[in-house]
Amino acid sequence: MRRSAPDRRAGYGITRLLGALALLAAPTLAHGEAPAADSSPAPDQNFAIHGQTTFTVQATPGFNAPYAGTNSLAPHQGQETWDVTLYAGVRPWHGAEIWINPEIDQGFGLSNTLGVAGFPSAEAYKVGKKEPYFKLPRLFLRQTINLGGDNAKIDAAANALRGSQTANRLVLTVGKFGVTDVFDTNTYAHDARGDFLNWSMIDAGAFDYAANAWGFTFGGAAELYQGAWTLRAGLFDLSKVPNQPSLEVGFQQYQVVGEVEHRHTIAGHGGAIRLAGWFTRGNLARLRDLIAAYNATGVMPDNAAYRRNTDHYGGTINAEQELTSSLGVFLRASASDGVTEADDFTDIDRSVSTGATLTGQGWGRASDKIGLAGVVNGISRTHQIFFDDGGLGTLVGDGRLPHPGDEWIAEAWYSFAVIKAVNVTADYQFIANPGYNRDRGPVHVFGLRLHAAI
Secondary structure, three states, rough: OOOOOOOOOOOHHHHHHHOOOOOEEOOOOOOOOOOOOOOOOOOOOOOEEEEEEEEEEEEEEEOOOOOOOOOOOOEEEEEEEEEEEEEEOOOOOOOOEEEEEEEEEEEHHOOOOOOOOOOOOOOOOOOOOOEEEEEEEEEEEEEEEEEEEEEEEEEEOEEEEEEHHHHHHEEEEEEEEEEEOOOOOOOOOOOOOOOOOOHHHHOOOOOOOOOOOOOEEEEEEEEEOOOOOOEEEEEEEOOOOOOOOOOOOOOOOOOEEEEEEEEHHHHHHHHEEEEEEEEEEEEEEEEEHHHHHHHEEEEOHHHHEEEEEEEEEEEEEEEEEEOOEEEEEEEEEEEEEEEEEEOOOHHHHEEEEEEEEEEEEHHEEEEEEEEEEEEEEEOOHHHHHHHOOOOOOOOOOOOOOOOOOEEEEEEEEEEEEEOOOOOEEEEEEEEHHHHHHHHOOOEEEEEEEEEEEE
8 A cells, every 4th residue: 555655754753652651551462371370269350441652763774775666665764653552441241351452653664664575663554644543453352261270360461351260261352353462472572562573573474364454353263272272263354455454344355264372391481382374265466467467568567457366375383482581482484375465464475583582680680671583584486576577565566576585684672671661672673685685785774662551
């Protein structure tokens, strides 16, 4: 989606940040996290309000760019994003929670969130505005049905009421929320407001999950927890048109997701392994049809003219392991069929990421965190030909691609706890072959994130 011209004033949202510190909280669903065991049930919390606000600024200096296309990343620029979210929850009956997350956003990603498949800021959406605007990312019902086993305490958090649940349980979620609120979660790399910023670090890069341009959709998910295992399944609406704000309704275009998780302990430290697969049926253009049209006319057609009911599928592996009380590591690998345009996420057909997060106990800053990770993103040979013919993807498209190569990205950050629930994070990313183009880059992205929550 083409957006209005970005605001170039990098400090646009700071004053709003200072004015919003009373509306602060963490953004992710917490029901899938393993709670601490407790023999006595905690009293249920029947109502809660939390909030969060995050301001992020990123800039890139000059880099090699002998040519550029419609979706290219531009050198010598800086952009900012700002958001504030309210999390309001109520318990209408036993085991149930209804949550609503109204949000105000403002700002743009670098080059209108274009030019890098593993985009450097997951706080930047495909839709941006220079003035603050309202959206409703989540409105959902979650029902937990206890099935026995040890009782465990649930601490109060954003999108989680204080209470208790049994180890064995069935959790049903329906409404509007993010697919990755339930699937592909990871303790060390899954929250752009608290850990890594890069799109392909916090989620599996080739997981083309159903979503609108902000990353949310209508649908439902079921999770069955039994001992060390969890089985998950979900059905979700796609966007009406790839990479657009409007969502399909009634599953006329849909995605099915399944995941199996096993939790384990090694030398007293917890870990988990998750295997997932997804299947999409929607109006998508097949890359070979677009390439054939280009070969016949010498002009790359608009994707919309070749969209038809098409299948698109892939799978992910997601692992995490605590090594010490302060150090944890993660690994993700994902792949898709690579024969269609990207639907709702980004232009990645295969991806492998790994990294670590360390808390600051060792240097007397227990609330501080440091993270380091790397990711390699790739595309199919058909996708390479499409981009070399002048095709445009969801995020990338330099007009040509005579020398394709994998996208290599490294990210390092340090989160400094100013006071309780207020953090400042310095972030650096190195990107080789942005948009799979060995003729451009390497790119250095410097970032600063201010986050506060209650």
